[in-house]
Amino acid sequence: MKHISIIVMLCFGLVLSACSSSSQSGPKDSGTGEPQDLVMALGSEPVSLDPQDATDGISYDATELMYDKLVTFDKDMKLVPQLAKEWKTSDDGLKVTFTLNQGAKFHDGASLNADAVKASFDRIMNKDNKLGRFALYTEFLDKVVVDSEYQVTFQLKFPYVPALANFAHPSGAIVNAKAAKEKGENFSKSPVGSGPYQFKEWVSGDKVVLTANTGYWGEKPKLKSITIKAVKENAARALMLETGEAGVIAPVPATDIERLKGDNKLTVTTYPSNRNLYIGINTQKAPFNDVKVRQALNYAVDKDTIVKKILLGQAQVSQSAISERTSGYSPAGAYPYDPEKAKSLLTEAGVKPGTTIKLWTPEGRYLMDRQIAEFVQANLEAVGLKVEFQKWEWGAYTKAYRDPNSGLELFLVSWAVPSNDADGGLRPLFMTKGTNNYTVFSNKTIDDLLDKGMKTVNNDERKKIYADTLKAIKDQAPWIFLVEMKQPVGVRKNVEGVTSLNTELVDLRTAVKK
Template sequence: MKKILSIVFLCTMLVLSACSSSSKSSSGADNQGIVEPKDLVVALGAEPTILDPQDSNDSLSNNATELLFDKLVTLDKDGKIVAQLAKEWSTSADGKKITFKLREGVKFQDDTPLNAEAVKFTFDRVLNKDNKLNRYSFYSEFIDKVNVDSEYQISFDLKFPFGPALTYFAQAAGAIHSPKNVKEQGKNLGKAPVGAGPFKLKEWVPGTKIVFEANPNYWGGKPKVKTITFKPVPENSARAIMLETGEADVISPVVPTDVERLKGNDKVNVLVSPSSRSLEFPMNMTKAPFNDVRVRQALNYAVDKETIVKKILNGYGKVAEAAFAEPVWGYSSVGAYPYDPEKAKKLLAEAGVAPGTKIMLWTPEGRYLMDRQIAEFVQGNLQAVGLNVEFKKFEWGTYKGITTNPKKDGYDIILDSWGASTGDADWAARPNFATTGSSNLSGITNADLDALLDKGMKTANPDERKKTYNDALKIIKEQAPWIFVLDNKQITGVRKNVEGVYTWTNERLILRDALKK
């Protein structure tokens, strides 16, 4: 009897042990070593402003919408155009029609079908001027008409052959909305989006966090993390500490002064990559004294850009030699304004600007790499040539609202940064320097420049386009609507137990393939 009881006890313990092992496997990893999806925390310098891709023009918002939405085409890790919702596409012989064949059976996160009608609805919405969406001019300049050819085929009639068209469809603004959700949400759409991407919006607590949860029905396969949480952390040192302690899995941007310390942490990787982003200070040309080209040129001579790059950015940047950054297609160097404070003083005197003239300098804090620190340095440079510079810093959301139109907002000099999200010179130059440009923060108006930018947009030949943009860059330099400062590098911090995080040169932080071990 004792032997029988011992055998029964042993068998019972073996069963319990097996159950425990099975339970542990299902909550941690299975026999193939697949880890159960975890939560990913991302600390950013500021938070997105809106989650409607057609009404957004800031990269933080686009980082979020890249999780929520899919597009007809997108970019791979190397920045090359690849299929997404469209499985194939073709361009007509005259270059004035692009046709996309869609994947079949794809559904939005609200379980409605994604078909050609949904694509047409999305683009017709942004092309309707009455909707006053931020990306109206982005597409209206070259798209004439959107056609539903069949349930899963859509075509676009173009106003002219447009060489970089596919890069425009691959930009975040090309994201396809659920028509049902757009109709239901109305003006609330930017806070309650529905796309067909790998993540859904779970929660948005303004100023605190945005939480995205995995879309289990994503056509491309269920994501490898359970949730992704964006946290706005404007203080640079706070972001770095969060990465070091594991409170954050990814941080962006990493400030150059933290790079070496983070590289010495065996739990952290620091990713440094090229960027199509430039940093500059638009001057309000619609008001005195900035309506005088001599003043604008003087302020360019007044700023010590080499020291900004070497001392403030620790070399993680490059003095700007053109109005847009070197990685942008169509870039050519037209030369930087050298640091020459004496020449700056002379030009100011010639323009009749008296010593002690008061001007305003505004900046966000935490949105761009070392933005406040750079703005403070520029303040010192401008004061050194005799100006009385009133300095103000703002939270990003507030700043965006008061720096959209030079005439309406009445600012003097503002810190701004432009990342050419398409990677093409057209979108690097036309929004900023065309008279009717959607981001013409200086208020520049120049007929010769307008003609060149229009020609560059409507010319298909690459060599001719490059020549056109070189001519345009020379005019922009001479007119000096901005204080041209630097081309950025992207610096991102990632915990070593996180894989699949990378950036595009257009400053998109791509997280949809992230895996946390």
């Protein structure tokens, strides 16, 4: 028996030794000074890793790590240098000249110089490439001229106030145009940029993995890798933060914010946002082609309850089609909750009680999105409509609501303004030929105002033009205007250097895990 006991003890010791050895071979603990792996869990996965074609915020969370721009926004939304060390605008406002930092390279080793900058912008401005952000630059840019190896000039069609802000837009990222041409459609899933992190793999429906670009020309990355996980279930995302499986999550579910704040291993920070959450209306489809019906839908929805009961204060009722944090904003006023007014307008428009309409929503992409859509469904049914409700996976949803032939009628979505300017917040959505005009909205008065606003330099005149535009958009009601969002971000306390911009970009470029 004594011999057996000794053998058992020896075996137990070997097991403990193996466990100890195994734990030491895993991720290093704080104090090692070695770069760590970081997981960030978001509500959905990117749609594209090509910044010139992406139009959603989740994609930009990834592309901002892999690409550099000429200029960028800091955490206070001030323009700061990135690839460009300096720039100047000509007296007539028709030329912007950038002097580049030297030594920047793409992840495949190619030089990032003035020729590369021109090639990148020529790519996005080529309509044959059919890139999602084509109009963001072609509306105001005439051509790009290489002055020298490290100096490039952008010639504008007219003086355009937010030009620099548009260069700081995530779609202003400098892509390796040669690699993009060679890869074709595969570039969106196998990108080549110049940022502090480079692409490793994309497991569809699960994760995007980036690794440190150790040869980065700027401030060196402080993490070994960043994995962006798609976790649409609110409870699962919160649990990952609590257990340490994820170092960062966004958004933090509204129902979990106070509980997570009580965990001394975590911090939850609610950042301001210029994102508006709304329900788009297919304005070309009956009965929504009648403005009275669109206005009725707005009167039918109780926005205050959405803010107080569903989002638990993590938002405010929208007063305009752009956020109060966006340059050029003025309040147009919210539609009050008035179900009787809604019923009256529906009757005037000839909409019979029991008329069936369709409402679509994603789940997990936005803070409490499904719950908000279900509440709106109940509001609309309370004024006599029958609402067919459908949840979508984010990737499929983005294709469906952008296709006017998909059968869409009402669809919950949002719009942030990465350029932080009213032109970028309104023209793509409400111009008749706007690239993001998913409501198929058309109004000549608004078209004229948007064109005038884009070409006006005087700030007071611009603000007046956009005030008139926002009032006209409210009256025409191509949306059910809902709320201006906030961005609650959860971070483990051993992770530092994480912030979120007004645009809801979760910035990990300087993040470090200890």
